[in-house]
Structures are given as structure tokens and as C-alpha cells.
Amino acid sequence: MARTQGSSSDVTGPRIRDAALQLFARHGYAAVSMRQIAAEVGVQVGALYNYTSDKQSLLFNLMETHLAELIDARGERPWPEGALARLEDFVRFHIRFHLERLDAVFIAYMELRNLTPENFAAVEALRRRYEDVLETILRDGVAEGVFDVPDPKIATLAVIAMLNGVNTWYRSGGRLSLDEVETIYLDMARRAVLARAPV
Template identity: 70%
Template sequence: MARTAGSHSDITGPRVRAAALRLFARDGYAAVSMRQIAREVGVQAGALYNYTPDKQSLLADLMIGHLTQLLETFRDDSSSSPAARLEHFVRFHIGFHHERPDAVFIAYMELRNLTAENFARVESLRRVYEDRLEAILRDGVATGAFDIEDTKLATLAVIAMLTGVTTWFREGGRLSLDDVETRYWSMVRRAVGA
């Protein structure tokens, strides 16, 4: 099948992923067809298969790409105090996800549409990230800096609370992003008994 005039492989692949991300976040994975993605990118539907084997692979690649970037970007300085490490985690998580609301929405709302194999791949990456936060919380408990009964439960609660910012925060609102990070850090600090 001929390539649409003006399309180039080095830019079309990223455009396919960007269009799929927007459409999946806006309409839901199940409601989006490969034809819609192709139309959004400006290529023929058959050309998409040069960039992805199928829609399921595209969804998994978007989620895995988001989580891989998250893991590569987050840095924990284990020589710092547990409180400083936790504050860094809080601010990092909010800031990183604020810049990627569509990826966050898909990463949480479209898990149900993954095959068992793809779900396992995504879940293992999520667990690595959760484990990084739980290590901070365990260190805080061990040093007496935090008072937490169940570090796994606290990990999941903190991540859910921080991720929720992407659903309501808007630039130009009552609070700046820095204000939100500061207030959430205060809430998290109290939640872990610091």
C-alpha cells in the first residue's frame, strides 16, 4: 500500500502513538478503531501496521512506554532522610504525571482492555515503581521517622492520592502546581505519621 504523501517513517511512528494516546484517552480504547487513528495521523489505515502489529500492541506499548519513562526519570537518593526522600517522591509524582494526563488516564482506566500477557508486563512495571515508594516508607518506619502499620497499603494509598491530582488540577486555578505539591506533601507527611 502506498504511503500518504508527506508521511515519513521517522515522524509517522511517534504521530501514530500520539494520536492513539489522544483518542484512547478521549473516547476509550474499545471505541477507537485503527481507521480513526490512521485518519487522525493522515495515513491510510494499512500503513499503521508498519508501526504496530495491532491495536492491542499499541495500547500495551503506550502503557509500557509511560511506565518505563517514569522509572527511568525517578531518582531516589537513599543517603537522604526518609522524609526528604518521601517529599521528593511526592513532588516528582505530581509533576511528572501533571505533564502527561492522557498517559495517566490510559494507564489506570484501560488496564481492563489488556490481554493477560500485556497486563502482566504492565503490572510488573507498576510494581517496580510501587516498590520504590515502599522502600522509602519502610526505611522511614525502621528509623522511627514514620508511623505506618502497613507499608504496602500506605504505598498504594499515597500513589492513588497523588495520581488523582491529574483529574482536577488546572493551570490558572486557585492553586499553582507548586502550591498543590506543597499541600499534598503536608497531607502525605501527616498520613505516614511523620
């Protein structure tokens, strides 16, 4: 199929993904048609199929790309010494990375139910890779005697769920600065996992 005149794969492809991201986040995957995505980009609906095989592939690509970027960005950071320092680094990284990608985060969690079983398994595998970073930090902290978490997997999911809550309410220019929000959430995360001295 010929590409629409005036389009370019390195321009139109990202524009299609950006349009789909915004529309899925605003209206929900099920309510958005390929025709709406094409109208948002300004191309004929048939032209979309030069860049994606179908809407499901587009959704999967958005989720996979988001999680791959998350894992890569986390992996590029130096590994601080000690579990407490690593927990602080993880909390601050997680909050900042996700606040810059609100639509992608929303879709990554809210649209899982719309993935095919095969795509769901692939996305879940990527999510587990990221969760394993925090779980390792918590296990290391238990070994060091600074954390007390009977089930590191559950504690991992609980801490990440708490951190994701920032996305729902924080807005730049509000009562608290991002640094202040990070510090508050770090304190709550520490309190949730720190070993308590015997009374």
C-alpha cells in the first residue's frame, strides 16, 4: 500500500502513536476507532495501516514502549551503596519518570484488560522486570537488617501502588514542590518497610 503523499514514516509514525496515546487516555481504548486516530493525525484511515497492523498492535506498542523506556532509564542509573540509599533512589526516580508520562502510565495500568492474552503476558513480563528492581532492594534491606518485610513481593506492589498515586493528584505549581512530594513519599515508603527496634 502506498504511503499518503506528503507523509514520512519518521514523522507520521510518531504522530500516530502520540494521537493514539492521547485518545486512549482521554476516551478509553474501546471507545476510540482507527478513523478517529486518523482524523487526529490528518491522514486517511487506510494510511494508518502503513504503520500498524491494527488497533490492538497500536495499544500493545504504546505499553511495550513505555515499559521498555522505564526499564532502560532505571538501568542507566548508578546503583547506590546500601538498601536505604537504593530505596530513596528508586522512589525519586519512579515519581519523576512517571509524572512526565501521565497518559502512558494511565494506559499501562487501565487498559491491560483490553490486551490479547499473548500481549498481556508480554506486558506483564516487562512489568515484573521493573518490579524485580524494587523487590531486590527490599530483599537486600532485609539481609542488611534495615528492612522488615515478611513478603517482599507484596511490599513491592504496595510501595509501587502508593508511588503511582502521585500521578492522580500532583500538579506543578501547587502547594508542594516536587522535591517536597518526593521527600514525603520517601518517608512513607521507609516507614512501611523499616525494621523496628525491639521495645
